[in-house]
Amino acid sequence: MSSEPRRSAGPQRGLIFGGVALLGALLFTSLVLLSSSVNPLEAYRLIFLGSFSSPIRMSDMVMLGAPLILCSAGLTLTFAAGLYNLGIEGQMIIGAVAAMLPLRLLSDLPVPLLWLLAFACGAAGGAAWALLAGGLRIGLRVNEIFAGLGLNFLASGIALYLVLGPWRRVGQASSSGTQPLPTDVWLPTLDKLRLAPAAPIIALLALALIWFAVTRTRWGLELRAVGMNPQAAGRMGIPATRRLAESFAACGAMAGLAGTIQVLGVFHQLIPSISSGIGLLALLVVLLVRANPVWVLPVAAAFAIFTVGSLQMPLALGADSSIAGVLQGAIVLFALLGRGLSMRK
Structure with a gap:
């Protein structure tokens, strides 16, 4: 049997776990924002697009x-x-x-x-x-x-x-x-x-x-x-x-x-x-x-x-700018968790 599907499984699994890690980080950070009465969507708009708002x-x-x-x-x-x-x-x-x-x-x-x-x-x-x-x-x-x-x-x-x-x-x-x-x-x-x-x-x-x-x-x-x-x-x-x-x-x-x-x-x-x-x-x-x-x-x-x-x-928004650090850390944490689960599997 061809081994092509087996070779491509690694990159595909990596993309899946990467997407899951990002989604998990966004959900975790959203909970932190909601606990501070901050609109997560507006916060993410600033985080992702704020650096392009001016030269x-x-x-x-x-x-x-x-x-x-x-x-x-x-x-x-x-x-x-x-x-x-x-x-x-x-x-x-x-x-x-x-x-x-x-x-x-x-x-x-x-x-x-x-x-x-x-x-x-x-x-x-x-x-x-x-x-x-x-x-x-x-x-x-x-x-x-x-x-x-x-x-x-x-x-x-x-x-x-x-x-x-x-x-x-x-x-x-x-x-x-x-x-x-x-x-x-x-x-x-x-x-x-x-x-x-x-x-x-x-x-x-x-x-x-x-x-x-x-x-x-x-x-x-x-x-x-x-x-x-x-x-x-x-x-x-x-x-x-x-x-x-x-x-x-x-x-x-x-x-x-x-x-x-x-x-x-x-x-x-x-x-x-x-x-x-x-x-x-x-x-x-x-x-x-x-x-x-x-x-x-x-x-x-x-x-x-x-x-x-x-x-x-x-x-x-009246929220501390350190929320970007929360998002960054959460992305790394969920990526490491996903990597560990992938290796165990």
């Missing part, structure tokens, strides 16, 4: 999507290696701190060179911070989840210390951020918009590079083999320890680039909450796409649309 909101969506894509793309590497890099937030913060160094110390250099140095330092800072978690995981057998969470707190403390201490604004110590960067150092933006075209370009190029590395190179094949069974991969001659460290470093570098975009293209200064929860949102993206780089772009774009679209809800 400024569309530009905000793109500027949120760029660092989200970078962090999500980096996390596909650690997830492929079987690692849960919950330290992505701290890596993004330290990347932003490192990017500030040339901007503050070498401000007399030509602006294009300053941009290159900022992105290089940001990537290096994020990679170094990720390797701290990697060293604890590989060398001392400390679970990367606990190591990453601890390093997140430390990174936040470092950023807050710099903002209130050595890098505080002239004549005041404000927790709102450091002295804003000179406008000529900001990434160029489109006229009357907050969109810096360099940000999405960098994000898409990085995503394409990671997709190629994971799916089209021997290195990516070895990384996935390590994620499936490190001991068996080692017996086959794959340097498992090195691949784990490389996945941490590459993920941290992507987070560092995201932090640099936050400094140069969004806030134009270092603030304590420079990561803006983007690293945690990227974890949801990667859980949903099963660490497959192919799906990072559409899912990250959808999450950016939900987040920016929901910002109108407090004024329009």
Whole structure:
């Protein structure tokens, strides 16, 4: 008998469970909205379409999507290696701190060179911070989840210390951020918009590079083999320890680039909450796409649309904009439940 129906059953089942997961998430979020006396249909209209209501909101969506894509793309590497890099937030913060160094110390250099140095330092800072978690995981057998969470707190403390201490604004110590960067150092933006075209370009190029590395190179094949069974991969001659460290470093570098975009293209200064929860949102993206780089772009774009679209809800409906986070989390939860039921079946 032909095996064609059997081969096509997997994708069909995946689409079915994906649709059921979305429906379940919408129903769950609707119950939350109804408990707050909010019309779910009107709320979903704002969530799904609000980010397209004006050019400024569309530009905000793109500027949120760029660092989200970078962090999500980096996390596909650690997830492929079987690692849960919950330290992505701290890596993004330290990347932003490192990017500030040339901007503050070498401000007399030509602006294009300053941009290159900022992105290089940001990537290096994020990679170094990720390797701290990697060293604890590989060398001392400390679970990367606990190591990453601890390093997140430390990174936040470092950023807050710099903002209130050595890098505080002239004549005041404000927790709102450091002295804003000179406008000529900001990434160029489109006229009357907050969109810096360099940000999405960098994000898409990085995503394409990671997709190629994971799916089209021997290195990516070895990384996935390590994620499936490190001991068996080692017996086959794959340097498992090195691949784990490389996945941490590459993920941290992507987070560092995201932090640099936050400094140069969004806030134009270092603030304590420079990561803006983007690293945690990227974890949801990667859980949903099963660490497959192919799906990072559409899912990250959808999450950016939900987040920016929901910002109108407090004024329009009197509901908190965090309802977008409820929807995003519910989608991931129901997708994981559906995946588990599918595997058991």
